[in-house]
Amino acid sequence: MWEYLKQLEYPVRVRKPDARAAKIILSQYGGPNGELGASLRYLSQKHAMPDRRVAGLLNDIGTEELAHLEIVGTLVRQLTRNLTIEQIKEGGFDAYFADHTVGIWPANASGVPWSAGMIQSLGDPLADLAEDMGAEQKARVTYDNILKLVDDPDVCDVIRFLREREIVHFQRFGEAMGMIRDKLNEKNFYAFNPAYPLRK
């Protein structure tokens, strides 16, 4: 279970509204490489993960991704809450505004809603961990792209924090992959699913 902590993992203090930046950053809320997908991917995969240490890692990283979801939502909120109608139109936020005003809704930068089809939970530890490593790299690239498009230091500081976390998570998932591989015997050279069917 989870209990709420009244603190962001990293503080968000944006002083200047920016509709254009908000539209781009929203992608890390509900886009294909975003934090909602990351959290649900790991928190779903943990159930079929046969190695307890790796299941624990998925649980802990999945929990941190929920904290990142909150950070991204907070960023978008602070970028949009004081926008004038003129700024919304100039910043290309008008289409989003028509459907959601300045509420926070999980979609990518071009408005495609979040979908479970953006993630996979396959019940095969090597396939799942390979997806997780890919997902961390994809999220890191997305943050790199955001840093090329946004220059407000209040915003970039937070984006850089989130970007660095993707690198650490990638490293940890790589180590978890090694932990699973170490437990395969030599007859399983091609790494067939060591989680199903359950062997006693």
Add this chain to the structure above:
Amino acid sequence: MNMEFTEEQLSDEIAATRFALIELTLFLDTHPSDAQALQLFTEYRDKLMALSEQYVGLFGPLEIYDVSGKNGWTWGITPMPFEGGR
């Protein structure tokens, strides 16, 4: 107790300490026998406990169990972390 801390400074200090613990947790998940990391974990844990106690006494609850009842229902009254400055 260091009374020179503003709410923001103390909150940031707690977040930084908690972040060290998050990072050490993930590291220990894949390096459970690393004695140095475990030692650091206990040091940051003690620091977090002390800072949190100080914060809760001055500014209100961080987690639900920090609500003592003495000052009423402070959980829903004190600011939410995602509100940010005005």
